[in-house]
Amino acid sequence: MTASVPVAEFEEALERGRRGEVDLPTAETLLRGARRADRAAELYSAASEVRDRRLGRRLLLTAHIHMVTDCAVDPPCKYCSLSSSIASVERERTPLKGREVIRRVVAATERGVDGIVLVGGTHLDGSDDELRTLLPKVRDATSADLALDIGPSLSESTLEWLKEFGVESVYCSIETINERAFSAAKPGDGYAARLEFMDRVDRLGLPLGNIVMNGLGSPTDLLRSILHSRRYRHLAHLHISTFHPVPGTPWAHRRPGSPATSLAALAIARFAFPDLQLGLAEVGIEDPGGMRRGPNQLAAGGGNTLAGLLIYKYTRIDLLDSLRRRAAELGFTTA
Numbered sequence: 001m002t003a004s005v006p007v008a009e010f011e012e013a014l015e016r017g018r019r020g021e022v023d024l025p026t027a028e029t030l031l032r033g034a035r036r037a038d039r040a041a042e043l044y045s046a047a048s049e050v051r052d053r054r055l056g057r058r059l060l061l062t063a064h065i066h067m068v069t070d071c072a073v074d075p076p077c078k079y080c081s082l083s084s085s086i087a088s089v090e091r092e093r094t095p096l097k098g099r100e101v102i103r104r105v106v107a108a109t110e111r112g113v114d115g116i117v118l119v120g121g122t123h124l125d126g127s128d129d130e131l132r133t134l135l136p137k138v139r140d141a142t143s144a145d146l147a148l149d150i151g152p153s154l155s156e157s158t159l160e161w162l163k164e165f166g167v168e169s170v171y172c173s174i175e176t177i178n179e180r181a182f183s184a185a186k187p188g189d190g191y192a193a194r195l196e197f198m199d200r201v202d203r204l205g206l207p208l209g210n211i212v213m214n215g216l217g218s219p220t221d222l223l224r225s226i227l228h229s230r231r232y233r234h235l236a237h238l239h240i241s242t243f244h245p246v247p248g249t250p251w252a253h254r255r256p257g258s259p260a261t262s263l264a265a266l267a268i269a270r271f272a273f274p275d276l277q278l279g280l281a282e283v284g285i286e287d288p289g290g291m292r293r294g295p296n297q298l299a300a301g302g303g304n305t306l307a308g309l310l311i312y313k314y315t316r317i318d319l320l321d322s323l324r325r326r327a328a329e330l331g332f333t334t335a
Ligand code: SF4
Pocket: 071, 072, 073, 075, 076, 077, 080, 081, 082, 120, 121, 122, 151, 186, 189
């Protein structure tokens, strides 16, 4: 994408965005234009207006519990802590035993979260048995909404079972729709398997969650990945993560993704998906600063769900109280 955008071109793109007419050239114009602070502010304000009109200012706060299943991706993704040669970094994604998951679910429920996301690794051969054993125990421990984020690791019959069970959503992150960039970052993962799984979730009518990563491929790839999500009729969540280099990983020295680009992409996504739960996906253990940037997304049209509590095997990041305070300052209500 080239550098500057004439003012009339930016304003026209903004108008199209407000009307929900977001094709790739419009999205690119908005992203380029938002490099200037005054236009970024205009973009955020327009996206927030769309959010407020369609969803209001009620904020749901979620807890994310890592890792409820281990990860069999080999080699592990180049940006993930699991690929770190530093033991103290790698061990943060140590899988939890069943009773450890339940203890954390109870603790999250006591903190008053609205929803709990159970996050695990990817098994292209399936994690059906573990999930079918774990989930009823989790349900007994909490009345909060439950979502799953364990990659394309479930069979069609388990997805049907999950629908009956009443999970709030099933995530599967494509990260980037650029297959070459996907394979460079995730050489052991399955691009086609993820797309097929997402299609299956959608076909079964289960609410789908998708995460795309700023920092894999080009800014245009990021926009294409966001707009590609329009193919899913049952898309319920779309999150944008920002690549952050993790010590000891093969990508430890790669340039981080720009938080400003993530925020602008989020605002553009709001135009394309006015009714969706949209936000920044923060991986607190890999990028602790990212969690603190969370409230910024509310001013950029994000929401209405925000991760406030991340619980790992050895670490717990709890920003619920500060998020509740900040949300109240911005006119949001929380539970
Ligand atoms: S699939 Fe997820 S948990 Fe597994 S290596 Fe990749 S990023 Fe890490």
